Amino acid sequence: MKTVIAEELVKTYDKGKVRALDNLSLDVEEGTVLGVLGPNGAGKTTTVRILSTLLRPDSGRAIVGGIDVIKNPDKVREIIGLSGQYAAVDEILTGYDNLLMFGQLYHLGKKNAVIRANELLERFNLTEAAKRPIKTYSGGMRRRLDLAASLIVKPKVLFLDEPTTGLDPRGRQEMWGVIQELVKGGVTLLLTTQYLEEADQLADEIAVIDTGKVIARGTSDALKKQVGGERLEVVVESAHIAKTMQIVAAVSGLTPTLDEGLRMISAPVSTGSKALFEVLKNLDDAGIHALDVGLKRPSLDDVFLSLTGHSAEKKEEVA
Amino acid sequence: MSAIGDIKVITQRQLRLLTRVPEVLIFSTIQPVMFVLLFRYVFGGSIDTGQPGGYVQLLMPGIFVQTVAFTLAGTASGLAEDMKKGLIDRFRSLPISQSALVVGRTLGDSLLNIVVLAVMGIAGYVVGWRPTGGLLNVALGFLFLLMFGYALSWVGVLVGLSASDARVVQNVSFIVTFPLTFLSNAFAPTTGMPRPLQYFAEWNPVSTMVAACRELFGLENQFGATAGSFPSENPLITSILYMVIIMVIFVPLSLRRYKRSAD
Numbered sequence: 001m002k003t004v005i006a007e008e009l010v011k012t013y014d015k016g017k018v019r020a021l022d023n024l025s026l027d028v029e030e031g032t033v034l035g036v037l038g039p040n041g042a043g044k045t046t047t048v049r050i051l052s053t054l055l056r057p058d059s060g061r062a063i064v065g066g067i068d069v070i071k072n073p074d075k076v077r078e079i080i081g082l083s084g085q086y087a088a089v090d091e092i093l094t095g096y097d098n099l100l101m102f103g104q105l106y107h108l109g110k111k112n113a114v115i116r117a118n119e120l121l122e123r124f125n126l127t128e129a130a131k132r133p134i135k136t137y138s139g140g141m142r143r144r145l146d147l148a149a150s151l152i153v154k155p156k157v158l159f160l161d162e163p164t165t166g167l168d169p170r171g172r173q174e175m176w177g178v179i180q181e182l183v184k185g186g187v188t189l190l191l192t193t194q195y196l197e198e199a200d201q202l203a204d205e206i207a208v209i210d211t212g213k214v215i216a217r218g219t220s221d222a223l224k225k226q227v228g229g230e231r232l233e234v235v236v237e238s239a240h241i242a243k244t245m246q247i248v249a250a251v252s253g254l255t256p257t258l259d260e261g262l263r264m265i266s267a268p269v270s271t272g273s274k275a276l277f278e279v280l281k282n283l284d285d286a287g288i289h290a291l292d293v294g295l296k297r298p299s300l301d302d303v304f305l306s307l308t309g310h311s312a313e314k315k316e317e318v319a
Numbered sequence: 320m321s322a323i324g325d326i327k328v329i330t331q332r333q334l335r336l337l338t339r340v341p342e343v344l345i346f347s348t349i350q351p352v353m354f355v356l357l358f359r360y361v362f363g364g365s366i367d368t369g370q371p372g373g374y375v376q377l378l379m380p381g382i383f384v385q386t387v388a389f390t391l392a393g394t395a396s397g398l399a400e401d402m403k404k405g406l407i408d409r410f411r412s413l414p415i416s417q418s419a420l421v422v423g424r425t426l427g428d429s430l431l432n433i434v435v436l437a438v439m440g441i442a443g444y445v446v447g448w449r450p451t452g453g454l455l456n457v458a459l460g461f462l463f464l465l466m467f468g469y470a471l472s473w474v475g476v477l478v479g480l481s482a483s484d485a486r487v488v489q490n491v492s493f494i495v496t497f498p499l500t501f502l503s504n505a506f507a508p509t510t511g512m513p514r515p516l517q518y519f520a521e522w523n524p525v526s527t528m529v530a531a532c533r534e535l536f537g538l539e540n541q542f543g544a545t546a547g548s549f550p551s552e553n554p555l556i557t558s559i560l561y562m563v564i565i566m567v568i569f570v571p572l573s574l575r576r577y578k579r580s581a582d
Contacts, residue, residue: 049408052412053411053412054408054411054412074414077412077413077414078414080412082408082409082412084405084408084409085405088404088405088406088408088409089406089409090332090336090404090406091404092336092339092340093332093335093336093339094339097332097335101328101331101332102409102413104324104328105325105328105410105413105415105419106413106414106415107321107324107414107415133339149409
């Protein structure tokens with residue numbers, strides 16, 4: 001069963017001049033994780049805002065847990081949890097105050113709200129910081145508390161909008177652990193991210209979006225295959241570029257690309273370190289000393305380059 | 320009646336903010352107390368009122384009205400801050416009554432006004448303010464002040480939700496409240512103003528509120544009720560009308576704005 005369905009969603013801003021969503025369609029199977037991957041301004045946040053009842057689309061249909069989001073937003077709000085890009089908790093209140101307040105707003109009653117707040121603080125490793133105002137929390141702690149606030153009533157469907165953007169690597173790791181735990185509990189999750197690695201870690205399936213449309217969809221492996229997996233990069237002296245191009249082409253089986261400024265030759269490879277070793281050996285045999293050589297895993301940018309032909313980074317920010 | 324419960328939770332949140340950041344309360348009382356001292360001792364000496372008990376009797380109602388008028392700015396900047404932090408989104412994604420957040424906010428700000436007015440009343444008493452209207456009328460005067468603050472708080476909701484930036488909110492609130500409080504009979508007689516300003520000052524809701532409070536506090540001299548215009552002759556009724564008009568316009572507008580705060 002599909003727990004989340006978005007059908008041909010259109011949303012424009014600025015009297016139709018900015019098309020944030022352009023017939024976007026996607027769905028999430030019950031109990032699975034869909035990673036929505038895309039650069040800033042691709043329409044990730046707009047999609048989440050529509051599915052979580054915060055925004056009305058200009059046209060299209062959105063169903064969450066079998067309920068029409070546009071016709072019955074109140075019913076949808078009862079079964080979803082939302083954790084946004086910015087930690088949406090009250091900075092001045094303590095962690096405990098925040099969870100208690102949200103628990104009461106979910107109509108748990110004071111007694112149950114207290115129990116639930118303590119449970120969640122414990123589970124997210126925040127018990128020690130429970131009585132401190134949020135403004136003293138680290139970025140990672142804030143995000144965890146924000147996530148905790150979205151889990152108060154054990155939602156059927158959870159929306160996480162860029163849950164790790166702005167976190168340091170350690171905070172990101174912690175957040176991933178927490179999300180993986182949640183997924184084991186069987187929640188249906190739609191998560192947006194700018195990082196291929198994150199989608200790879202957390203999602204069963206990935207939808208790549210660009211300029212308000214889904215441009216590719218599939219498992220992480222399928223997507224990587226499409227992108228071409230790892231890339232081999234070699235930097236050499238100008239005099240050796242031509243010969244090196246030949247060597248890399250022979251190993252990769254594909255025409256390498258050359259960045260003349262950096263004197264870097266690169267090509268997709270499917271055999272990883274084996275290809276690296278082979279290229280190094282052939283360069284050595286030809287008497288060429290490589291200044292730098294390495295294997296690069298595909299980034300969001302690579303996904304975009306191969307899917308759209310343009311870079312992810314140079315796009316204008318829309319919403 | 321879960322809506323009432325929701326409103327209560329939001330109002331509690333706001334009161335809890337006060338206990339966590341007592342500076343807010345301290346600064347929202349220090350400023351009006353400074354105004355009391357400034358006008359009482361710096362300007363007051365050169366304003367001849369012929370009022371028994373002196374200028375301070377006329378001044379205090381003016382300061383009270385000015386103080387509650389600033390509720391507009393308080394509500395506006397609080398909501399703008401919530402919006403910026405994404406809290407409004409979180410509240411809107413909850414299965415709660417969609418008006419609870421703004422209703423709770425306006426009520427919380429009015430409760431804050433009770434405390435501020437109490438502190439100001441004491442400060443006034445210390446510098447010689449002695450209302451003579453009788454306990455009931457004085458209480459009624461304060462109730463009026465709270466209602467006026469509540470009505471303006473709804474204007475603040477619209478300002479706070481419409482602004483793109485918290486600093487803009489400060490400026491807009493200032494531009495709205497500053498001329499209203501000074502182009503009035505609150506601190507000086509309107510009779511000294513140029514004709515057009517005098518009309519504005521007489522019809523200004525701040526003036527009618529000040530005049531109404533003066534009446535309830537037992538003063539004869541209306542301090543600039545000049546040309547016998549309707550508002551200056553009937554400040555109580557006009558003030559009630561103004562409050563009703565403000566609420567009728569701004570409650571639906573603000574609620575609509577809240578429900579669509581993202582579109």
